Amino acid sequence: MSAADLGIDHALFANVFMFGNGKGGVGKTTLTGNAAAKSAREGLRTLAIDVNGQGNLRRELGYGEQDEGEAFAQSMRSGTPLVPLTGVRENLDVVVGGRKVRDLNDIFVSIATSQGPLPAFLRLAQCLQPLLPKYDAVFIDSPPENPNLLIMCLAAARWLVTPVKSDSASLEDGLKDIASSFGMVKSQINPMLTLLGVVHFASPRNATGIHKDVEERAKKILGKVSHTFDTVIGQSEKAAELARRPGFFCPVYELHERRKAGERSIPEAATALSEDHDALTIEIFERAQMLRSAT
Ligand SMILES: Nc1ncnc2c1ncn2[C@@H]1O[C@H](COP(=O)(O)OP(=O)(O)OP(=O)(O)O)[C@@H](O)[C@H]1O
Numbered sequence: 001m002s003a004a005d006l007g008i009d010h011a012l013f014a015n016v017f018m019f020g021n022g023k024g025g026v027g028k029t030t031l032t033g034n035a036a037a038k039s040a041r042e043g044l045r046t047l048a049i050d051v052n053g054q055g056n057l058r059r060e061l062g063y064g065e066q067d068e069g070e071a072f073a074q075s076m077r078s079g080t081p082l083v084p085l086t087g088v089r090e091n092l093d094v095v096v097g098g099r100k101v102r103d104l105n106d107i108f109v110s111i112a113t114s115q116g117p118l119p120a121f122l123r124l125a126q127c128l129q130p131l132l133p134k135y136d137a138v139f140i141d142s143p144p145e146n147p148n149l150l151i152m153c154l155a156a157a158r159w160l161v162t163p164v165k166s167d168s169a170s171l172e173d174g175l176k177d178i179a180s181s182f183g184m185v186k187s188q189i190n191p192m193l194t195l196l197g198v199v200h201f202a203s204p205r206n207a208t209g210i211h212k213d214v215e216e217r218a219k220k221i222l223g224k225v226s227h228t229f230d231t232v233i234g235q236s237e238k239a240a241e242l243a244r245r246p247g248f249f250c251p252v253y254e255l256h257e258r259r260k261a262g263e264r265s266i267p268e269a270a271t272a273l274s275e276d277h278d279a280l281t282i283e284i285f286e287r288a289q290m291l292r293s294a295t
């Protein structure tokens with residue numbers, strides 16, 4: 001049995017980007033929120049999907065707890081199209097995560113038991129596919145440390161973007177986990193899945209020695225041809241923390257805009273950080289386009 005036998009056409013997933021690393025706390029949610037917001041600002045019809053029991057993508061985009069992922073879990077249970085929250089920003093819809101998304105693992109096990117592993121791994125792809133004609137770009141925020149859900153995300157994406165911090169855990173353990181899941185999904189489920197690149201996250205922008213070292217260590221795990229994005233997401237705890245504070249809950253770009261409009265309590269660092277996120281999003285789109293046209 002293949003994905004095609006289950007009605008999945010992976011060619012339709014050409015604009016689905018997933019942020020993933022086997023390790024937690026490396027920037028997946030931050031990058032999803034900021035990239036989706038930038039994509040929507042560029043005028044692209046954009047969907048973000050929060051595959052997290054904490055549902056913390058809402059802290060990047062400010063839409064409240066909503067149904068805590070109930071609609072998402074329900075679609076996954078029944079195999080029906082995802083039902084996004086619409087109009088989170090102009091051009092931006094979100095499949096909301098939260099507490100109910102913790103049921104996804106049980107849903108996975110139940111499908112795997114009754115129908116076998118392939119339909120279980122492809123359930124997210126199955127529920128996403130009918131929505132794809134409506135969107136120009138889809139960003140998936142994948143969960144940490146749950147191999148089944150990680151594989152479900154990889155089976156529903158064309159492009160994997162892997163953020164890393166320069167610590168050994170996110171590099172060695174996190175990359176090894178994602179590399180082994182990536183290899184399995186590419187060879188057995190979704191041959192179009194491509195590693196788009198590695199991103200230095202929350203790192204001093206000019207730490208070129210550290211970045212080179214990280215890049216080399218990443219290549220040892222992900223393969224010599226693995227790409228590292230030029231854009232570094234600079235380190236700024238203060239701006240990052242403020243963006244996720246009640247009353248803000250916004251992409252860094254909006255912090256920057258509010259500072260420009262006169263809110264002096266917002267640190268100047270928000271501007272450079274906003275530029276990093278915007279530049280990374282553009283780099284992601286350009287590299288995907290370049291690879292698409294090369295094949
Ligand atoms: N530019 C930055 N500099 C420093 N810290 C940052 C920056 N941007 C975000 N952070 C912080 O890094 C932490 C981890 O980010 P994030 O939640 O995006 O990671 P994650 O990979 O989604 O984590 P999890 O695996 O728990 O879902 C957060 O506390 C966030 O506030």
Ligand SMILES: [Mg+2]
Pocket residue numbers: 028029030052056141
């Ligand atoms: Mg997260």
